[in-house]
Structure formats: structure tokens, C-alpha cells
Amino acid sequence: MNKLVKKAKNGDKKAFEQLILYYQEDLYKIAKAHLFIEDDINDAIQETIILAYEYIGNLTNISKFKSWLIRILINECNAIYRKKKQENSVSYDSLEIEKYIKQDYEMKNNLEFYSLISNLNVEEKSILILYYVEGYKPKEISKILDINNNTVRSKILRAKNKIKNDLKEDYQYE
Amino acid sequence: MNKEDKKLYCKLNESIKISQSCRDTIYNTFDKLPEKEKHIEKYSKLRLSVAITFCSLFLITGIAFGKDIGELFQGLLSHNKGIISAIENNFVETNPSKYIESSNVKAYIDSVLMDDYKLCISLSFELPAEYAKENIHRIEIPNIIIYDENNNILYQMAMKEIDYSFFNNPEISEDNFSYQTSSSIGWAEKDGNIYSFSYIIDSNGFPKSRTINIRFDEINLVDKDLLDYELGLSDMEIINRATLYHISGKWELKYDLSQKTYNRENYTYKIKNYADYPFNFPKELIVSNTESRLEFSYDLHNISAGEDVSMDRDAYIQTQDDKILITECEHEYNGYNAYCRYFFQLSIFNSNSTMQLVIPRDNGKDIVLQLERIEK
Structure with missing residues (x-):
């Protein structure tokens, strides 16, 4: 993987595309946790790819490519989220989310995911996805999100507690 | 991972799949990227x-x-x-x-x-x-x-x-x-x-x-x-x-x-019990004059809840009189496969002929790899 990053860093477009395809599922999951409208997710990922391609030459530690990419994506997601909130074009509250789920075929496929994270705030969603889906340690998450290590740990616990009841219900049916 | 963590891990991983529209967006974005002039590495010391x-x-x-x-x-x-x-x-x-x-x-x-x-x-x-x-x-x-x-x-x-x-x-x-x-x-x-x-x-x-x-x-x-x-x-x-x-x-x-x-020389250590765990550990560990690195992978399907390597506690190497910690570690999950890389602050100068490499697990039953130096 490092070899591919090195090539991409040196201007190899094909290598860069391979890297993005390798991490596309990860990018999608992270964007999905932040933004629930498919168009917004696609915009965030598109902008992330463009920025990453433009600035990969500045990547200092090639073994950190993935966390660097995720950081760009989270910044983009946050920018879109803020913009939408300001514009009031879409209300990111749970009622609106339900409405979109009913309308959007793609979202129906991810219903379980949304029901799990719907009660979490944006930061908790990021942390939970990075911790459980991407497998980052709290220390690494604190660096990606630029927040305190202990805050990450306490937010993981808080997020887990919030969705604990959903999980318990699942156990009862198993 | 405890049972609850494992459940959450599975749900978050299984319940979301990339959409076709996102795949299309990615490919369309590739078309928009300009070809770059190939150049040698640009290292930004500032960033x-x-x-x-x-x-x-x-x-x-x-x-x-x-x-x-x-x-x-x-x-x-x-x-x-x-x-x-x-x-x-x-x-x-x-x-x-x-x-x-x-x-x-x-x-x-x-x-x-x-x-x-x-x-x-x-x-x-x-x-x-x-x-x-x-x-x-x-x-x-x-x-x-x-x-x-x-x-x-x-x-x-x-x-x-x-x-x-x-x-x-x-x-x-x-x-x-x-x-x-x-x-x-x-x-x-x-x-x-x-x-x-x-x-x-x-x-x-x-x-x-x-x-x-x-x-x-x-x-x-x-x-x-x-x-x-x-x-x-x-x-x-x-x-x-x-x-x-x-x-x-x-x-x-x-x-x-x-x-x-x-004329420097590294030490090579035999990992005596590398096959005792459901992880793809190497058979040997190399120790240089400043550092030692361990790379391994594993299939998450092959390990039960709790057996996974801990994300909260650091791995270390126990020498006769010291606990050598890692400088950095990398975990990467690709679907259900995990790849780990640990960088230990262990050199040929602070190592012993026999040592233990400890990788914490979520269930507290830590992995203990027995290291024995191969004499040349």
C-alpha cells in the first residue's frame, strides 16, 4: 500500500485512483455517518478526491495516507453540514431523516445503520465509525479529529450507552 | 472486543453498503482529475x-x-x-x-x-x-x-x-x-x-x-x-x-x-510460539540498532469476541529489566481482514537473548510471544 501512496504522491494518477477505490467503502461509511442525503455524500466524496489529488504531494508520512484522507473527508462533510444548516435547505433532524429514508431507495438499504446512529450527534458518529468500522485507536482518532484523547474515550462510552438499548433489544430476539 | 462491541462492530460494518450513485460519482471524479507531471517526492516539512x-x-x-x-x-x-x-x-x-x-x-x-x-x-x-x-x-x-x-x-x-x-x-x-x-x-x-x-x-x-x-x-x-x-x-x-x-x-x-x-548487524529472534494463536505472525523478528518492527495480519472470522487485539492498551516487549513500548502502531481493517504493524523502541543494545512480546487483547488474555535470539 505504501508503494502505491508513494507513486500517487509522485504524480501517478492511476495509483491515486487505485487508492481511492481501495478505500471507497471506508469513505462512504464515514460520509454516511455525517450526511444522510446521497447527493451530499457524493459531493463530499467528490471534493475529498479532488483535494486529496491536489495535495497528496504535501503528505509527509505516507503510511498515514488513510487517516489523512479521512481527515479531509470529515472536514468536507462538516462544511456541507454547516452549509445546509445555514441555508435551512434541509433540516438534519430525525423526522426529516425518516422522511428521506422513505423517499430514497439507497437509504432504505441502510435503514439499520441509521436507526443505530440516529440518536448520536455528529462528533459521536464520527468517533464511533472511526473506532468500530475503521479500527482506529482512541489516540489515533484524537489526532484525526484534533480532539483530546480522553474526550474520545468518554465519547465512545457515551455513544455506546446511547445505542445500548437498541442492541439489547436485538439480543432478546437472537 | 466484548460481546457488545463485537455486535456493534458487525452491525456498523454489515448494515451499510456503498451505493451505486457513489461509485458512479467516484469514477466521474476520476475523469475530472488532470494528469500530473510525474515528479520526485515533495516533502512538506511545514505540514x-x-x-x-x-x-x-x-x-x-x-x-x-x-x-x-x-x-x-x-x-x-x-x-x-x-x-x-x-x-x-x-x-x-x-x-x-x-x-x-x-x-x-x-x-x-x-x-x-x-x-x-x-x-x-x-x-x-x-x-x-x-x-x-x-x-x-x-x-x-x-x-x-x-x-x-x-x-x-x-x-x-x-x-x-x-x-x-x-x-x-x-x-x-x-x-x-x-x-x-x-x-x-x-x-x-x-x-x-x-x-x-x-x-x-x-x-x-x-x-x-x-x-x-x-x-x-x-x-x-x-x-x-x-x-x-x-x-x-x-x-x-x-x-x-x-x-x-x-x-x-x-x-x-x-x-x-x-x-x-x-558493518552493523541486526539480531534475529525466533518467535517460538508464533503458531499458537489465530493470527498470521511471522516466524522471526528482526531487531536493528534502533528499532524492531512486527507486522502481522488476521482474519476477524477466525477469532471470537474478545480475542481481538486491544485498541486501548499498547503492545510491549518485556526484557529482563525493562518494558519496551511501541513508538507507533498501525491497524488497518480491510473488510474482515486486519493488518497490524508495531514499531518497538527495542534495539540490539537494550534487548536480551530471550524476551516476551506482549500484545493485549480485549478479553485480558494477552498474546505472549516467546522470543529467542538466533546466535550466528
């Missing part, structure tokens, strides 16, 4: 925030290394036992090189530490009085290349174009990759009109070089207060904005390494 752990550690190393080897012991005892043990055992070259003077600036190499994984070089510059100002905090060399007697490129930074013609070999060009995998640079330390700083360069396997050559034709004396990262500006734009003085010249430094460096 250290991306480099995370290694950089913060090495910035400290960089300062102390060049200034006073004795200070390094004090400054780094709590940071990197691998490098400290190497220096304590005199595995470091401390005779300064001959200086090269150009444009009234004398440049020389103070000291070098080189093994398979690390190359630490301390450079000093004696500046004319008009340049030696208090507010110079960093010395930028925008087109430095470090290579050995066999023309192995150990490190290169090409924020400004490097002229490869001196190699007299058309096969050596900007397309040749160097040995570096990552690097960091220390802030400049001032002693009168002499400024020193260090390069700390990582590799997956430096060659056993006998001579280090360093070439560059420009130095920039930079005020750190102006070095603010700003998206949208190129490296050179940032440096130009922060540079107090540009000095052009021609510096070609040479450093002959001693036998202890080029």
Missing part, C-alpha cells in the same frame, strides 16, 4: 500536523541530536529508548565533516546515526553576521538530496527542482524512488552564529552505506511565526512568505561513516 506521532517525537530528537549528544539522553529518556540505547552504546558518528563554504555560508555535517530503519543527520550552518538573527527558527533546504557512494538515494526533497546530472547516469532521475518512507526536520538551534538542526528519516531498509553525500544549492532562513499552514498555497508559496533570507550557493557535503555503521 507536520499530518505526520502525527513520529514527527512530534523526532522534532525533539532533532533539536537535541545536533546540539549535544549528552542532552539527548536527558531529553529523550522518556521518548525513544531504541535511539537512546544506540547513542549510549556509541552507535553514532560524532566527528564533524569538513565544511563547505559557499556564498559566505559554511555548511558541515555534525553527526550521523544510521541503521536499517533510521537515518539521523545533524547539519550545521555558520552564517555571516548579517543573517544570524534571533528570529530565525528554521532552515529550509528546498532541493536537498542525500545519497551514498553507490548512488543509492537515501533521501530527497524537491520543493525546488533537483539537478541529477552530477550522477552522470541517465538512469538516475526524478523517477528514482529514494529509501525514505517518512521524515521530519528539527527546528534550528542557535549557538552564536552557528545554526544546527537534524533530519530524521525513516526507511524500511537503508543500505549499508560507507559514505553519505549531501547536495543542495539553496537555503532559506525562515521565521517560524510566519509558517502558517494554509490550504490553497503551495509549499514554495508558504516558504517564500515566511522566508527572511534566500541564500543561493553550491554545497556538496561528504561524510565517511565508520565500520561500526556500515
Whole structure:
């Protein structure tokens, strides 16, 4: 993987595309946790790819490519989220989310995911996805999100507690 | 992972699949990306925030290394036992090189530490009085290349174009990759009109070089207060904005390494019980003069809840009288496969003939790998 990053860093477009395809599922999951409208997710990922391609030459530690990419994506997601909130074009509250789920075929496929994270705030969603889906340690998450290590740990616990009841219900049916 | 964690992990991973529209967006975006001119690695020393752990550690190393080897012991005892043990055992070259003077600036190499994984070089510059100002905090060399007697490129930074013609070999060009995998640079330390700083360069396997050559034709004396990262500006734009003085010249430094460096040998340890766990551990562990690295993978399907390696507690190597921690670790999940890489602060100088490598697991039943040195 490092070899591919090195090539991409040196201007190899094909290598860069391979890297993005390798991490596309990860990018999608992270964007999905932040933004629930498919168009917004696609915009965030598109902008992330463009920025990453433009600035990969500045990547200092090639073994950190993935966390660097995720950081760009989270910044983009946050920018879109803020913009939408300001514009009031879409209300990111749970009622609106339900409405979109009913309308959007793609979202129906991810219903379980949304029901799990719907009660979490944006930061908790990021942390939970990075911790459980991407497998980052709290220390690494604190660096990606630029927040305190202990805050990450306490937010993981808080997020887990919030969705604990959903999980318990699942156990009862198993 | 406990049962609850495992459940959550499975749900979050299984319940979401990338949409076709997103796949289409990705491919459409690829079409929009312009072809780039292929170039050699551009290392932005300014954007250290991306480099995370290694950089913060090495910035400290960089300062102390060049200034006073004795200070390094004090400054780094709590940071990197691998490098400290190497220096304590005199595995470091401390005779300064001959200086090269150009444009009234004398440049020389103070000291070098080189093994398979690390190359630490301390450079000093004696500046004319008009340049030696208090507010110079960093010395930028925008087109430095470090290579050995066999023309192995150990490190290169090409924020400004490097002229490869001196190699007299058309096969050596900007397309040749160097040995570096990552690097960091220390802030400049001032002693009168002499400024020193260090390069700390990582590799997956430096060659056993006998001579280090360093070439560059420009130095920039930079005020750190102006070095603010700003998206949208190129490296050179940032440096130009922060540079107090540009000095052009021609510096070609040479450093002959001693036998202890080029005849260095690693230790090989047999991992006696590598097959006792459902992880793909290697059969052997290599220990260099400054570091040891363990890489392994595993299939999450093959391990039950709790058996997974802990993300909260660090792995370590237990020697007879010390607990050698990791400097850094990398975990990467690809679907249901996990890939782990641990960098231990273990050198041949602080290791014993038998040791235990401990990898914590979520269920508390830690993995204990038995290491036994293979005598040559």
C-alpha cells in the first residue's frame, strides 16, 4: 500500500485512483455517518478526491495516507453540514431523516445503520465509525479529529450507552 | 472486543453498503482529475500536523541530536529508548565533516546515526553576521538530496527542482524512488552564529552505506511565526512568505561513516510460539540498532469476541529489566481482514537473548510471544 501512496504522491494518477477505490467503502461509511442525503455524500466524496489529488504531494508520512484522507473527508462533510444548516435547505433532524429514508431507495438499504446512529450527534458518529468500522485507536482518532484523547474515550462510552438499548433489544430476539 | 462491541462492530460494518450513485460519482471524479507531471517526492516539512506521532517525537530528537549528544539522553529518556540505547552504546558518528563554504555560508555535517530503519543527520550552518538573527527558527533546504557512494538515494526533497546530472547516469532521475518512507526536520538551534538542526528519516531498509553525500544549492532562513499552514498555497508559496533570507550557493557535503555503521548487524529472534494463536505472525523478528518492527495480519472470522487485539492498551516487549513500548502502531481493517504493524523502541543494545512480546487483547488474555535470539 505504501508503494502505491508513494507513486500517487509522485504524480501517478492511476495509483491515486487505485487508492481511492481501495478505500471507497471506508469513505462512504464515514460520509454516511455525517450526511444522510446521497447527493451530499457524493459531493463530499467528490471534493475529498479532488483535494486529496491536489495535495497528496504535501503528505509527509505516507503510511498515514488513510487517516489523512479521512481527515479531509470529515472536514468536507462538516462544511456541507454547516452549509445546509445555514441555508435551512434541509433540516438534519430525525423526522426529516425518516422522511428521506422513505423517499430514497439507497437509504432504505441502510435503514439499520441509521436507526443505530440516529440518536448520536455528529462528533459521536464520527468517533464511533472511526473506532468500530475503521479500527482506529482512541489516540489515533484524537489526532484525526484534533480532539483530546480522553474526550474520545468518554465519547465512545457515551455513544455506546446511547445505542445500548437498541442492541439489547436485538439480543432478546437472537 | 466484548460481546457488545463485537455486535456493534458487525452491525456498523454489515448494515451499510456503498451505493451505486457513489461509485458512479467516484469514477466521474476520476475523469475530472488532470494528469500530473510525474515528479520526485515533495516533502512538506511545514505540514507536520499530518505526520502525527513520529514527527512530534523526532522534532525533539532533532533539536537535541545536533546540539549535544549528552542532552539527548536527558531529553529523550522518556521518548525513544531504541535511539537512546544506540547513542549510549556509541552507535553514532560524532566527528564533524569538513565544511563547505559557499556564498559566505559554511555548511558541515555534525553527526550521523544510521541503521536499517533510521537515518539521523545533524547539519550545521555558520552564517555571516548579517543573517544570524534571533528570529530565525528554521532552515529550509528546498532541493536537498542525500545519497551514498553507490548512488543509492537515501533521501530527497524537491520543493525546488533537483539537478541529477552530477550522477552522470541517465538512469538516475526524478523517477528514482529514494529509501525514505517518512521524515521530519528539527527546528534550528542557535549557538552564536552557528545554526544546527537534524533530519530524521525513516526507511524500511537503508543500505549499508560507507559514505553519505549531501547536495543542495539553496537555503532559506525562515521565521517560524510566519509558517502558517494554509490550504490553497503551495509549499514554495508558504516558504517564500515566511522566508527572511534566500541564500543561493553550491554545497556538496561528504561524510565517511565508520565500520561500526556500515558493518552493523541486526539480531534475529525466533518467535517460538508464533503458531499458537489465530493470527498470521511471522516466524522471526528482526531487531536493528534502533528499532524492531512486527507486522502481522488476521482474519476477524477466525477469532471470537474478545480475542481481538486491544485498541486501548499498547503492545510491549518485556526484557529482563525493562518494558519496551511501541513508538507507533498501525491497524488497518480491510473488510474482515486486519493488518497490524508495531514499531518497538527495542534495539540490539537494550534487548536480551530471550524476551516476551506482549500484545493485549480485549478479553485480558494477552498474546505472549516467546522470543529467542538466533546466535550466528
